[in-house]
Amino acid sequence: MSQKLKVTVWNEYRHEKENEKVRAAYPQGIHTAIGEGINGDVEVTYATLDDPEHGLSEEVLNNTDVLIWWGHKAHGEVQDEIVARVQKRVWQGMGLIVLHSGHFSKVFKTLMGTSCDLKWREADEKERLWVVAPGHPIVEGIGEYIQLEEEEMYGEHFDIPQPDELVMVSWFEGGEVFRSGCTFHRGNGKIFYFRPGHETYPTYYNPQIRRVISNAVHWAAPTKREVPYYGNHKPLETIQPKVKA
Amino acid sequence: MSQKLKVTVWNEYRHEKENEKVRAAYPQGIHTAIGEGINGDVEVTYATLDDPEHGLSEEVLNNTDVLIWWGHKAHGEVQDEIVARVQKRVWQGMGLIVLHSGHFSKVFKTLMGTSCDLKWREADEKERLWVVAPGHPIVEGIGEYIQLEEEEMYGEHFDIPQPDELVMVSWFEGGEVFRSGCTFHRGNGKIFYFRPGHETYPTYYNPQIRRVISNAVHWAAPTKREVPYYGNHKPLETIQPKVKA
Amino acid sequence: MSQKLKVTVWNEYRHEKENEKVRAAYPQGIHTAIGEGINGDVEVTYATLDDPEHGLSEEVLNNTDVLIWWGHKAHGEVQDEIVARVQKRVWQGMGLIVLHSGHFSKVFKTLMGTSCDLKWREADEKERLWVVAPGHPIVEGIGEYIQLEEEEMYGEHFDIPQPDELVMVSWFEGGEVFRSGCTFHRGNGKIFYFRPGHETYPTYYNPQIRRVISNAVHWAAPTKREVPYYGNHKPLETIQPKVKA
Amino acid sequence: MSQKLKVTVWNEYRHEKENEKVRAAYPQGIHTAIGEGINGDVEVTYATLDDPEHGLSEEVLNNTDVLIWWGHKAHGEVQDEIVARVQKRVWQGMGLIVLHSGHFSKVFKTLMGTSCDLKWREADEKERLWVVAPGHPIVEGIGEYIQLEEEEMYGEHFDIPQPDELVMVSWFEGGEVFRSGCTFHRGNGKIFYFRPGHETYPTYYNPQIRRVISNAVHWAAPTKREVPYYGNHKPLETIQPKVKA
Numbered sequence: 009m010s011q012k013l014k015v016t017v018w019n020e021y022r023h024e025k026e027n028e029k030v031r032a033a034y035p036q037g038i039h040t041a042i043g044e045g046i047n048g049d050v051e052v053t054y055a056t057l058d059d060p061e062h063g064l065s066e067e068v069l070n071n072t073d074v075l076i077w078w079g080h081k082a083h084g085e086v087q088d089e090i091v092a093r094v095q096k097r098v099w100q101g102m103g104l105i106v107l108h109s110g111h112f113s114k115v116f117k118t119l120m121g122t123s124c125d126l127k128w129r130e131a132d133e134k135e136r137l138w139v140v141a142p143g144h145p146i147v148e149g150i151g152e153y154i155q156l157e158e159e160e161m162y163g164e165h166f167d168i169p170q171p172d173e174l175v176m177v178s179w180f181e182g183g184e185v186f187r188s189g190c191t192f193h194r195g196n197g198k199i200f201y202f203r204p205g206h207e208t209y210p211t212y213y214n215p216q217i218r219r220v221i222s223n224a225v226h227w228a229a230p231t232k233r234e235v236p237y238y239g240n241h242k243p244l245e246t247i248q249p250k251v252k253a
Numbered sequence: 254m255s256q257k258l259k260v261t262v263w264n265e266y267r268h269e270k271e272n273e274k275v276r277a278a279y280p281q282g283i284h285t286a287i288g289e290g291i292n293g294d295v296e297v298t299y300a301t302l303d304d305p306e307h308g309l310s311e312e313v314l315n316n317t318d319v320l321i322w323w324g325h326k327a328h329g330e331v332q333d334e335i336v337a338r339v340q341k342r343v344w345q346g347m348g349l350i351v352l353h354s355g356h357f358s359k360v361f362k363t364l365m366g367t368s369c370d371l372k373w374r375e376a377d378e379k380e381r382l383w384v385v386a387p388g389h390p391i392v393e394g395i396g397e398y399i400q401l402e403e404e405e406m407y408g409e410h411f412d413i414p415q416p417d418e419l420v421m422v423s424w425f426e427g428g429e430v431f432r433s434g435c436t437f438h439r440g441n442g443k444i445f446y447f448r449p450g451h452e453t454y455p456t457y458y459n460p461q462i463r464r465v466i467s468n469a470v471h472w473a474a475p476t477k478r479e480v481p482y483y484g485n486h487k488p489l490e491t492i493q494p495k496v497k498a
Numbered sequence: 499m500s501q502k503l504k505v506t507v508w509n510e511y512r513h514e515k516e517n518e519k520v521r522a523a524y525p526q527g528i529h530t531a532i533g534e535g536i537n538g539d540v541e542v543t544y545a546t547l548d549d550p551e552h553g554l555s556e557e558v559l560n561n562t563d564v565l566i567w568w569g570h571k572a573h574g575e576v577q578d579e580i581v582a583r584v585q586k587r588v589w590q591g592m593g594l595i596v597l598h599s600g601h602f603s604k605v606f607k608t609l610m611g612t613s614c615d616l617k618w619r620e621a622d623e624k625e626r627l628w629v630v631a632p633g634h635p636i637v638e639g640i641g642e643y644i645q646l647e648e649e650e651m652y653g654e655h656f657d658i659p660q661p662d663e664l665v666m667v668s669w670f671e672g673g674e675v676f677r678s679g680c681t682f683h684r685g686n687g688k689i690f691y692f693r694p695g696h697e698t699y700p701t702y703y704n705p706q707i708r709r710v711i712s713n714a715v716h717w718a719a720p721t722k723r724e725v726p727y728y729g730n731h732k733p734l735e736t737i738q739p740k741v742k743a
Numbered sequence: 744m745s746q747k748l749k750v751t752v753w754n755e756y757r758h759e760k761e762n763e764k765v766r767a768a769y770p771q772g773i774h775t776a777i778g779e780g781i782n783g784d785v786e787v788t789y790a791t792l793d794d795p796e797h798g799l800s801e802e803v804l805n806n807t808d809v810l811i812w813w814g815h816k817a818h819g820e821v822q823d824e825i826v827a828r829v830q831k832r833v834w835q836g837m838g839l840i841v842l843h844s845g846h847f848s849k850v851f852k853t854l855m856g857t858s859c860d861l862k863w864r865e866a867d868e869k870e871r872l873w874v875v876a877p878g879h880p881i882v883e884g885i886g887e888y889i890q891l892e893e894e895e896m897y898g899e900h901f902d903i904p905q906p907d908e909l910v911m912v913s914w915f916e917g918g919e920v921f922r923s924g925c926t927f928h929r930g931n932g933k934i935f936y937f938r939p940g941h942e943t944y945p946t947y948y949n950p951q952i953r954r955v956i957s958n959a960v961h962w963a964a965p966t967k968r969e970v971p972y973y974g975n976h977k978p979l980e981t982i983q984p985k986v987k988a
Binding site: 381383384386387397408411415418419423424428430432 | 664
Binding site for chain 1: 871873874875901908909912914915919922
């Protein structure tokens, strides 16, 4: 019986079809570049927006340990029913890794409860992601920082709840900073938001970026235990009758 | 010019009309008992589910510094449009205090991103709320614990994100514990969840409970500053042209 | 080459020698009962207060991935030099699990920066440890709560910094609550404080307690990466000369 | 009877005496520039390293609501006894604001439990402190960022525990980032670490920097309540006798 971690990489997969520059960067789609970069004992499958049910049927999600999400220009086309399904699976324990422009996906916004808005700029500028949580398993094997010669800028204020753990902070050439690696927990599920990955740059081929995503996949693996019981609960101890006035 | 903090107490206001026992406990409604207990330089107004727009028009919310929420049996009747309006005002900086069964309100669930589910039991049992954050302004003037002779039980697991600050933890006679006083931040707004206050018990007349709610109102007051800018952002520093391969 | 995780269990080892009741509970010492309960691919060694350098030479600590600490009546006899050595190794990445009365050890107090004081009572009373972080790897395989029929009581306020993650909260028969499972990070090292384990009760034979400690050992394993550089740092970007007034 | 908040500004006060450039920037000492910038209903007094007991007698500390700390080159001369006295007062509820090079003071290191080390560089470079917690009272009246044309650089990894709240993050011209505004709680006391303020720059005359320090003073004011009881505690509920095997 397989003990492999089951990873589903979800991609909107529109830019690659419509824009030559993006297609040149990711000829098999961003999802493929992400999936090929995941190390360890994993089984990777793919799902995209234009698949039936966006590729995220109940069966697919029930067989997913960790879901990776990349979306950008078609957030509005993701059906609310599928969003609710993903949210519920996270609550049950499925890990979720939200990449780059996925900050504005319905899935992420619904799980955060905030607008998830930010500043942005496309200017081929340098980004340097500094590690601020040096003992976190997500940065195993990573140096003091990851440098990307060209990326889109995302700047603060990033409208998210305070992360449970802040793992990386970005410096941008144009003068901004950004909380680039953030963990959250929702229900039984672990969530990691990771900033880099604009569609026109080869970011997902970068070995350090791939290492962070791989580490995050293993960190976000479901914890094996019973989902808690909710609802009416019989007392575990004797409750004394109270004298009514 | 008035510098009073503007507090709106929102109550579902159904139990009091339909159930004699609740009416006996709160003849003028739970909202009135809550509002009368708030100390300091505040101006308290009331809003209920059956008011037009649930009493929460744009104008009312724009003039509210801190909103208090009590609801239970009619969460489903709160219109989604009003929920979105409250959420947006929290993001802009309005404080929000969610009481007791409000844990299951659309407003709270939307802001948390979790199910907000829990264990519960109505058994006239003793609750003791222990202070675990002794320096927090929300427990100013409060002893080591608040004891309530009869309350509904809420038990863990309480399905919320990890609170930014955990202020109080409840002990229940029947054997459970509960994270009873929890702060969260969403956008520019501060949120406090406070557990006690089942409709059949006189909890909101208890001086220590009133003190906590009063403290929380002042803690949750909006911070006076410009809401951050979001969107496309011009560089603050010169970005070097990159050499293309 | 061995990839086993190297665990050192440190025990004060005085109660067992001096008190018949404790010796009856732990004939080979508390450390042995703890060590025998650790699952997985680990290599366990032991160290005690009366060993030379308390069994914690530079060599021993440099070969320790995770250190477990049980002490109680002789905290004052632990040499400050050894405390500083342990603290430094935690900063470098060694995991640390502090058990029960270890809350008052020099090692724990030094790493927390607080008094680590609490309420306590020896009254053969029931403890129920409720899981409040259901997705945390430290509670893998653990039910909704662990029940111990007889334990010493520890009650709030427990004077620690707010934990990075609160994993378990205890209910006590006598009316108190306690934050019983808490994670912290110091430097590159991970720390877990776990409450149960008074010397007169057979707590460390309990399979659920052993499971939590085993899970914690694996969670606290060092992250493999270079320790950050500190000190004077050359600029990574060109700094413009400033015009002096 | 005075209700003014009692603020003591502590300064090492050596650079100003020994270095002409620093004396030119702060002719009355850094402490005076800090103290004069504090707004609101406060009573400011000063203490320096070369005063008897460093100006921090039991009486002075017992009459201090909030202590501000600036030190740099003579951390080692601060007596351990005075450090322990300050730590104890923080535990009792006194607020503490640690500025700039105070990161390496005994007082801060003792309260943090970490090395508090960092990267640094003196290169007259630009710093931009971005607000990442927009609703925090410490940034009331502050814009999206504070820009300082010339400052010393401090860079990550900054070896502190994860802050309870991260309020500001700095961007540096030379390519680094830094967690510049951080809150912590120890015992009943609130702590704010604020990065800027190298002795050769006029940072403490900057109105925005002064505003942050003023806000922090009011945020760190002691919460008025009894300090918790610690030690042996009688049960609040009846404990059932256990049947011994």
